[in-house]
Amino acid sequence: xxxILRLGTYPSNYPPASSTAETxxxxxxxxxxxxxxxxxxxxxxxxxxxxxxxxxxxATGLKRHVQGDWGDLDPDDxxxxxxxxxxxxxxxxxxxxxDGTKFWIITEADRSATTVLLPEDx
Numbered sequence: 229x230x231x232i233l234r235l236g237t238y239p240s241n242y243p244p245a246s247s248t249a250e251t252x253x254x255x256x257x258x259x260x261x262x263x264x265x266x267x268x269x270x271x272x273x274x275x276x277x278x279x280x281x282x283x284x285x286x287a288t289g290l291k292r293h294v295q296g297d298w299g300d301l302d303p304d305d306x307x308x309x310x311x312x313x314x315x316x317x318x319x320x321x322x323x324x325x326x327d328g329t330k331f332w333i334i335t336e337a338d339r340s341a342t343t344v345l346l347p348e349d350x
Contacts, residue, residue, distance in 0.1 A: 264294045266313055268335055273344035277331055285325035286344050292323065293333045293342070299323040300330075312337075 273286065292299060296313070298306045300322045312319050319335040332350070335342040 265296045266294070266319065266335065267339040268294055268342040269338075269340040271342050271344075274346065274349040276349050277344045277346050280329050280346060281325045281331050281344070285323075285329075285331075289321070289323040289331065289333055289344065290342070293319070293321040293335070297321075 268290075271290070277286070289299070296309075298309050298319075298321045301309070301320070305320065308317075309319050309321070311317070316337060316339075318337045321333045322330065323333070324330050329346070331344060331346055333342060333344050
């Protein structure tokens with residue numbers, strides 16, 4: 229779990245009250261894992277995901293997720309995520325670990341938390 233927590237979160241005062249979705253996408257916050265296109269809140273993972281996915285695979289998935297690379301989703305789900313960046317709804321990404329294990333990353337609509345989990349954990 230500590231590998232996930234080291235990746236960090238947005239400061240509690242970000243975005244400023246005057247920011248808009250357009251402003252955030254034009255001027256994304258730079259962070260240790262790249263450019264974040266949206267606030268990620270608290271990072272958590274299910275025990276099942278932590279047991280079956282390496283920290284390196286989780287870190288790679290998180291980096292892709294926060295940069296808007298939605299992974300192995302169909303075009304409609306990718307479009308829904310792109311819309312969610314503007315309207316503030318939930319974000320879902322799907323990835324495969326190096327050993328082929330499928331996992332999801334979900335950021336809540338209120339951006340309070342981002343969860344790494346296996347599909348069967350949902």
